[in-house]
Amino acid sequence: MCGICGFTGAAPEDLPTLKSMCDVMAHRGPDGEGQYLDAGIALGHRRLSLIDLEGGNQPMVRATGEHVSAVTSPALAADGSFIQGEARGMARGRHAIVFNGEIYNYRDLRAELEADGWEFSTNSDTEVLLVAYLAWGEAALNRLRGMFAFAIWDAEARELFCARDFFGIKPFYYTLQRTDRGAQFIFGSEIKCILEHPAYTRALNEEALESYLCFQFSALPETFFKGIFKLAPAHCLRVHADGRLETTRYWRPDYDFDEGRSRADTVGAIDDAMRESVRYHNVADVEVGSFLSSGIDSSYMAACLAKENPAIKTFTVGFAEYEGERDEISWAAELADQLGIANASKHIGEDEYWASLPAVQWHMDEPSADPSAVALYFVDQIAAKQVKAVLSGEGADEFFGGYRIYQVPFANQKVAWAPKGLLRGASKVMRAAHLRGANYLERASETCEDWYYTNANGVAFTPEERARLLKRPVSGPSPQELTAPAYAEAAGLDETTRMQYVDLYFWLVGDILLKTDKMSMAHSLESRVPFLDKEVFNVSRTIPTRLKVDAEQTKLTLREAAERAIPPDWAQKEKLGFPVPVVSWLREERYYDLVRAWFTSETAQRFFNVDELLKLLDEHRAGADRSRKIWIIYMFLMWHKIYFGGAHVGSAEEAAQAVS
Template sequence: MMRSTNDMCGICGFTGATDERAPILKAMCDVMAHRGPDGEGQYTDDGIAFGHRRLSLIDLEGGNQPMVRSTGEHAARITSPALAGDGTPALGAEAAAAKGDYAIVFNGEIYNYQDLRAELEAQGWEFQTHSDTEVLLTGYLAWGEEVLDRLRGMFAFALWNRQTRELFCARDFFGIKPFYYTVQDGQFIFASEIKCILEHPAYERKLNEEALEQYLCFQFSALDETFFKDIFKLAPAHCMTVHADGTTETRRWWRPTYDFDESRSREATVDAIDEAVHESVRYHNVADVEVGSFLSSGIDSSYMAACLAQENPSIKTFTVGFAEYEGERDEITWARELADELHIANNSKHIGEDEYWEVLPRVQWHMDEPSADPSAVALYFVDQEAAKQVKAVLSGEGADEFFGGYRIYQTPFANQKLAWAPKGLLRGASKMARGLGVRGANYLERASEQVEDWYYTNANGVAFSPEERNRLRVGKRANAEERIPTPQELTAPVYAEVAGLDETTRMQYADLFFWLVGDILLKTDKMSMAHSLESRVPFLDKQVFDVSRTIPTRLKADNDQTKLTLREAAERAIPKDWAQKEKLGFPVPVVNWLRQDRYYNEIKGWFTGEIAQQFFNTDELVRLLDEHKAGADRSRKIWIVYMFLMWYKIYFVDKKAPEKPAA
């Protein structure tokens, strides 16, 4: 493995001057101690306060943060605020002496930091540590904001210019690492987790009901403004400057684009994919600690684990499943068989029914905002298992969005069979089929519309429609005079950026800005950090995307199969049975659980309780429960509401973290 001082961590901070900065920073850092149990650092200067929690992989001394740099031409004096003997930040004279000209707090991994360091050294810049943090800080001094275009990795950081009294913040290409912020009374407050901002006394906790409206349709937080009023997410590939007068300026520094290479052969495309994935896995294996890998039954983690095994044959892999699914070739069986084929170690766990339900409150607390994805809980457990043996793990997120992996991406191909039919006829047939309860209504409806009309997230068809939402909602927002935007209106600006491309590519592009960042990557970060585990995502690499963006849609998906050329590339590393296997994800048995009296009665108590009465028509909620118990599948809609109610109780009633279940 290559030498690295990269760390996963949590960052926080705020502008402005107050005599209470030390205890505020301490409280903000303490509430996200799970992101970095190995160390804590603080930095204060006139107008700025930075906090940092560190999950160290190596080099405990050299990579401490916040990191401060003083420059005299290209010479460097790197310092980090000292820690007292008991490990608490020293905010007195020692820290005051380490002001420097620039200070940074950084969460993430810069995988090409060694290449960038060599380039900077050739220009005369000097370094005092082996950390990617110092390379990032020095790169900003050398290239300014253009450093962002040179980075290869995942990152969220804030950088203070002491001379101009400006704060520069940025988030990575695809939004792998989170960055939340708010402006209160002229103070800019930011953090890796919302719960840190809630510890700042300038922020008053308020629910953003507009976020609830969209959550019911998307099944995740889909707006730039979070469920907490006036707390926002910095969008992926965006940066922000906070000026000395308190004003902010945000810009987009990168946008994914497509340029299909129709002249390249299918075999050459497969070659390009295989080379890019192997190289990315090699970069993501940069560490001085052991890097493990998740291993499910699907192609993404199987291909990735096989590539990692070629770099390190002694790797450990991790799998979870549900006892209800035990039997022939379930999730764990597939993983174990592949691990045997690859001669690598596999650690597996069947998640028990009771422990799944017991951990739900803790999962919602870690997520910061309500998440209705049942697989987030499964991810919590596989991260927990991995964290017992390794500090870093590879995960397969991004392959579906890059290479056409979701079955829903095949819909445009199926719709072509009805291209001859008038749209009005298809709409009428869809309404008739829906009224009669006949299968095929969704198929007919989608064939009669443009993809922008019906595809807004992968929750389409399982979450609430705007009409269902309007029947369900009561309370302040439901009674407001202003009109609630539809999901289609929210996604329209994204679709407009790729208006000239085919429907499948437009769906992929929309997912980059909604499903991927709002659901997939959020749970990846929050569930791994819940266990102080670094989760790395090799498919979500800039160089891998540069290959995927050139692949024509016909080589990504067709009416019969998804991820066509990615599967062919994977066959070079794993057996065909695994490379061609359909996607399972985490098959959580929620559908069956919700029909049991035990869980039906428990959720009915939530659905008729005081919190539910504030926001919902409880008769409608009970109707959903009864229909599901009678045999109709209403599980996702039930879960969406149930998780919101649980989250609201944690953050607005109890206002404290739930007890952590025994491991």
């Protein structure tokens, strides 16, 4: 895992810009860096070395004679002008690549390419990826098994080909700016890289703020920075010589339920797929560890890894408030003892949690209101002290039906006999009388397309609340409008599967995977996600919903598969997530006063109706739980101070100074 950046329309004098773009993401790759500057293209790379430690440096250039060279610095003359050709060791060739991620089946692909006559100069997955593209073109993408975001320059065609992995595990940001050099395409693993380029002028996208209030993360294709976009998962992008962008979707998840397969065979298929995926995700020239929480996902995954490597190290965090109770750390320690594996843990203190918030928001690039991102920040921190890569359990809920909200359609069946109008009327009456059950009846009167847009439902702001909160609404799309294309693609499937499909493209990529990447890379740690493997998905897509979720339980067959590796008490345990004690903290005077100061600040008054903000704070202190809504606003204001406060913030330390 690394960091990549670059831009078209490059000139010799652009080396300092390219270097600045690399330097601002040095945390993504402390093991090395490289810049490639040739006629019309600049490519930069920061390396975290895990495969082919000696030969896998980037940018990598396919030079004459079908061999590659790694570029560690551009060739410059004494006067600072660019030297053409191979002077001073500058590799020359038609194709150059920068790549962030891992191709876990690179050895299989290399053997196939070698059988076809291709030669290799390194043992790296980067070279295999480049050669696979040269051999198979865009069709190479569907042969890959891994996580990736990369860019390949074709000097002869003067085109740049970019791609992002199937599920959006690795980020890829880009912008197209019109300059006196023509259209300049600028890209990076982090938005911070693009902000370093002088062609981009920083501007806030207020439409992103509208969607953020409902989703608690950036849900639009365009980021919080006007004109900077995210390449969507399973998409590739070709930048033509004239600056034209051509985007293609190369893969689409589909479902083909195998109703004839027995429950036992389904459980076996899941277990086989997971064990194979963990084996592939353990491919590295360095030690790979694993996270271990109280939940089934990480427990099952760590147990599978322990079969491959009994000496693995695992890592867990909890909160000091729960120390001595039955918390994440006690569950993980007990399971680690039963499996005979090492476990390192940390109780996060209240003061250090709050002190870390500026660093977290700086690393995230866009505001993130998920309080568990901070827990990830600390577990990545302790893991990075012992290993360079860890396995993490993201994706299991979306693939195998892990969220309790996926059970709602089963609960709605209890009143399926009633006319929808009757249910809506009863809901209004109960809501007016402040009776419990109003939400249940309202949802039962609707389809999931009407009310479900992610797991932010119920914790973030509704469109109506958003309208009252914003001082200057910009009439951005509603959550239902944003999710409508995904629901249309999943038309004909049952409601639970449609909800899972929407989560693949919103909750998973916009919240879960983004914080996984940014928090691990903050500590120069690679986070690998075995559940989010194409072959694991190929199993999950065949499992009927009745074998994933029912009215009483989630992850039905995944739990049974996990029992082949971990004790039943762990496999059948209810999902906790990270129980962050923000609810109680915000009722303490010190934090109430702290957040109140932010809520009455000049920035808050610019965007929000302050009376509505203070109402949230006071209602929460009086006993109602408004913590998640408060956190959404608080994190936006902190992020805005860091990125739009007037000072250049180039590190986590400077972010802390900016908000102090």
